Amino acid sequence: MHSIYLCLSYIFHAFAEIFLKIRVYKKKEDPNRYKEKLGIYKLKNKDNVLWFHASSLGEIKSILPLIFHYNKKNKKILITTVTKSSAEYCRSIFKKNSNIIHQYAPLDTPIIVKKFLNHWKPYLAIFVESELWPNLLFQSTKNSKTILLNARLSKKSFEKWIKIKKFARKIFNQFDVILTQSHETKFLIKKFKIEKIKYLGNLKFCENINSFNKLKNLKKNKIHNWVAMSTHDGEERFVIDTILKIKEKKIQSQCFLIPRHIHRVNEIKSLIEKNNLTYALQSQKIKRNITSDLFIVDSYGQANQFLTKTNAVFIGGTIINHGGQNPLEAARLGCSIFNGPFTQNFTEIFDFLKKNKISKLIKNKDELADQLITCFKSSNKQSAIKRIIKKRGQKILLDHINYLNPYIN
Numbered sequence: 373m374h375s376i377y378l379c380l381s382y383i384f385h386a387f388a389e390i391f392l393k394i395r396v397y398k399k400k401e402d403p404n405r406y407k408e409k410l411g412i413y414k415l416k417n418k419d420n421v422l423w424f425h426a427s428s429l430g431e432i433k434s435i436l437p438l439i440f441h442y443n444k445k446n447k448k449i450l451i452t453t454v455t456k457s458s459a460e461y462c463r464s465i466f467k468k469n470s471n472i473i474h475q476y477a478p479l480d481t482p483i484i485v486k487k488f489l490n491h492w493k494p495y496l497a498i499f500v501e502s503e504l505w506p507n508l509l510f511q512s513t514k515n516s517k518t519i520l521l522n523a524r525l526s527k528k529s530f531e532k533w534i535k536i537k538k539f540a541r542k543i544f545n546q547f548d549v550i551l552t553q554s555h556e557t558k559f560l561i562k563k564f565k566i567e568k569i570k571y572l573g574n575l576k577f578c579e580n581i582n583s584f585n586k587l588k589n590l591k592k593n594k595i596h597n598w599v600a601m602s603t604h605d606g607e608e609r610f611v612i613d614t615i616l617k618i619k620e621k622k623i624q625s626q627c628f629l630i631p632r633h634i635h636r637v638n639e640i641k642s643l644i645e646k647n648n649l650t651y652a653l654q655s656q657k658i659k660r661n662i663t664s665d666l667f668i669v670d671s672y673g674q675a676n677q678f679l680t681k682t683n684a685v686f687i688g689g690t691i692i693n694h695g696g697q698n699p700l701e702a703a704r705l706g707c708s709i710f711n712g713p714f715t716q717n718f719t720e721i722f723d724f725l726k727k728n729k730i731s732k733l734i735k736n737k738d739e740l741a742d743q744l745i746t747c748f749k750s751s752n753k754q755s756a757i758k759r760i761i762k763k764r765g766q767k768i769l770l771d772h773i774n775y776l777n778p779y780i781n
Contacts, residue, residue, distance in 0.1 A: 608643055675701060
């Protein structure tokens with residue numbers, strides 16, 4: 373399998389620049405920086421770097437506390453990501469930190485990867501979650517120590533990897549250590565007969581948005597607000613039914629609807645109109661209409677400002693069998709969490725929230741409506757929830773720092 377992948381990557385290399393130019397034309401790549409993916413860099417480098425490699429925005433946010441910690445230790449840090457959104461986020465967050473450099477990750481061909489490694493000279497390569505490109509990984513191990521940080525392997529992904537078990541084992545064996553974000557991931561990776569593996573907790577608990585995002589301390593309106601976070605196809609119908617149920621109780625509320633994929637907004641608008649409900653769009657850039665039934669957040673990266681306006685959040689991907697989205701962003705801001713039965717993507721996080729009475733399982737629109745109404749009437753629990761999440765995050769962060777220090781210092 374490895375030899376096949378290697379041959380295919382050599383063939384792809386001949387078309388790599390054409391591939392990227394097509395993506396630039398489709399506005400999927402940065403026209404000013406796409407050559408970084410070819411191993412061509414504007415920035416010069418003479419020093420060995422501490423290298424974090426992640427896929428996208430979520431992974432970067434989860435490791436920010438570690439990055440800032442080692443930046444204070446005067447470590448030169450290189451961060452590579454794949455997506456435009458993650459690059460823009462890194463630009464805004466690290467613009468005042470001269471020792472932190474962001475570059476686009478190289479395309480996974482042997483020639484490009486070699487250019488990347490020769491230029492940046494990482495002494496430690498830290499891959500985040502499940503961002504595993506074979507050529508990048510295999511060549512990195514020749515030059516540096518390698519760690520898989522906050523490793524995540526779902527049952528669905530495991531079923532794919534097990535079909536190429538020998539290749540999977542070879543990949544996982546490249547790491548000096550694998551630090552998993554859950555006991556389930558540790559159990560699944562061990563099935564490949566991997567021994568260099570340890571569980572320290574999920575770094576997503578450590579993310580402290582208040583340290584790097586200046587959120588306005590927004591006052592809540594008299595109207596009852598709640599958030600439907602990261603909803604998927606089919607769940608907007610569930611949200612609408614819940615709103616109708618609340619209206620039957622003669623209670624005025626407004627739902628901040630944050631769809632997982634904003635290209636579905638027109639479809640969502642049509643569904644709302646068919647049910648004779650009202651809505652406003654964030655993109656209209658007008659003062660929020662507090663009389664509308666729904667306020668649709670139709671741009672990415674805006675969730676925090678709406679989570680600060682409420683203490684009740686329904687987490688999408690849990691009513692349909694998707695496996696759920698990460699509830700920690702909302703919990704960290706002191707919100708009570710409501711979720712359906714499908715939480716397999718973040719089992720241990722939901723279990724922790726349930727154990728600490730932060731989240732509650734709901735099975736249908738009636739249960740969600742009743743729980744929201746109770747939440748509207750109850751006293752604010754935000755401070756207590758924040759303390760629980762912060763305490764958990766501090767322990768996980770300290771455990772990771774203590775474990776990583778021998779590799780970095």
